[in-house]
Amino acid sequence: MSLKFALLGFLVEQPMTGYDLRKAMEASVGHFWTADQAQIYRTLSGLVDEGLVTVDVVEQETRPNRRVHRICPAGEDALDAWLASPLEPVPVREPFLMRTFFGGRLKVEAIEHLLTARIDEATQLVSLLSAIRQQQSTPTSLSMHLRIATLDNGIAHGQAEIDWAKTVLNGLGAWHGTDLT
Amino acid sequence: MSLKFALLGFLVEQPMTGYDLRKAMEASVGHFWTADQAQIYRTLSGLVDEGLVTVDVVEQETRPNRRVHRICPAGEDALDAWLASPLEPVPVREPFLMRTFFGGRLKVEAIEHLLTARIDEATQLVSLLSAIRQQQSTPTSLSMHLRIATLDNGIAHGQAEIDWAKTVLNGLGAWHGTDLT
DNA sequence: ATATAATATAGGATGTGTCCTATATTATGG
DNA sequence: CCATAATATAGGACACATCCTATATTATAT
Numbered sequence: 001m002s003l004k005f006a007l008l009g010f011l012v013e014q015p016m017t018g019y020d021l022r023k024a025m026e027a028s029v030g031h032f033w034t035a036d037q038a039q040i041y042r043t044l045s046g047l048v049d050e051g052l053v054t055v056d057v058v059e060q061e062t063r064p065n066r067r068v069h070r071i072c073p074a075g076e077d078a079l080d081a082w083l084a085s086p087l088e089p090v091p092v093r094e095p096f097l098m099r100t101f102f103g104g105r106l107k108v109e110a111i112e113h114l115l116t117a118r119i120d121e122a123t124q125l126v127s128l129l130s131a132i133r134q135q136q137s138t139p140t141s142l143s144m145h146l147r148i149a150t151l152d153n154g155i156a157h158g159q160a161e162i163d164w165a166k167t168v169l170n171g172l173g174a175w176h177g178t179d180l181t
Numbered sequence: 182m183s184l185k186f187a188l189l190g191f192l193v194e195q196p197m198t199g200y201d202l203r204k205a206m207e208a209s210v211g212h213f214w215t216a217d218q219a220q221i222y223r224t225l226s227g228l229v230d231e232g233l234v235t236v237d238v239v240e241q242e243t244r245p246n247r248r249v250h251r252i253c254p255a256g257e258d259a260l261d262a263w264l265a266s267p268l269e270p271v272p273v274r275e276p277f278l279m280r281t282f283f284g285g286r287l288k289v290e291a292i293e294h295l296l297t298a299r300i301d302e303a304t305q306l307v308s309l310l311s312a313i314r315q316q317q318s319t320p321t322s323l324s325m326h327l328r329i330a331t332l333d334n335g336i337a338h339g340q341a342e343i344d345w346a347k348t349v350l351n352g353l354g355a356w357h358g359t360d361l362t
Numbered sequence: 363a364t365a366t367a368a369t370a371t372a373g374g375a376t377g378t379g380t381c382c383t384a385t386a387t388t389a390t391g392g
Numbered sequence: 393c394c395a396t397a398a399t400a401t402a403g404g405a406c407a408c409a410t411c412c413t414a415t416a417t418t419a420t421a422t
Contacts, residue, residue: 001407001408001409002274003409006283009279009282012286017370018370019368029279032274033273033274033278034272035409036409036411038409038412039408042372045372060369062416063415079286080286080287087276087277087280087299091380092212093271094213094214095183096268097214098210099183099263100331101209101327101331102186102187103327104322104327105193105260105264111323145349146349152345152348152349153345156344168326172326182379200401220378223378223402241400243399244386245399245401246401247399247401248400272409
């Protein structure tokens, strides 16, 4: 998927180890892309096999050697090709909505609990992203503008989820104490 | 994941074949859960192995026999347990935001193209969901209320995406004709 | 004083889902 | 008249990702 290109994108900025990449991703794209450590290493060696990335081994005594990955021109080409390529359809999969869909089997109180938990989670996420967003200075480049935009996207969807859940919660009153699902 | 429970949820309403389930899902939860045909059949036979579902074979001459699946009491219990269980953390993965994040490598026009395509897609989705939403009568049960709520969720997020993309698009003007990424 | 986090890589097992294929007939659309 | 959609199931191959494990030392936190 896009992990491959995410790695290439980060390696454009500077050569990094798998470990560095994991941290860099967690700190920047973590809110819209979670990457497993094992997956990063596997994808990274795949990039090396494809000739898009080279490795410099830096010997270390106490820890495993640092394998510093550097992007090749072919890697940059692959990244640019991907950026301009048509958007692949994303499989949608929302376990929470699946629960909502069959929630009629639950007691109203249990549904309220589900929804308030959802609101709490989304509120926390929005707070976190907003805090990071506040720390950003006014964008002086297109790149910065776009990176901040990804934060705004998370905030917008988080807020949409909160608003939606509150509306559903309010509409639930009509079925309080009712057992006719 | 939740596919297992989605199948159980649908089988509560009436016994169905794998084929029926695929159609039922596409028509109702399709906007927040895409299910592959092969995956449905495999998951379904898994449910049979677990003893949560039984099968009646209806002989047919011209086509493969219909294997009608019926939920067992154990299946209903499993469904209810899942509905009340804590929410598993969902892995986030948004290829479009990954592209946005590294979009600084593209020309401003190319980014505009990405964003307008995104707006078009989201607009289409919102139209489709809104049309379905309009066809719904006023909910007379908790179940109906919640099912309609899943539609509203899709509409809300679609609209949030449209609003966000338009804002980003407007902010892009400042970098028109600039090459300093 | 002791535990755990940080540094750094990588393999095996497992799960979940997609894609493609096979099979066979009838109905519908252009 | 011909193609393809609908009906109905299911297996093989493969991709992508997660979880767990192993290894080894230092720094930090309780």
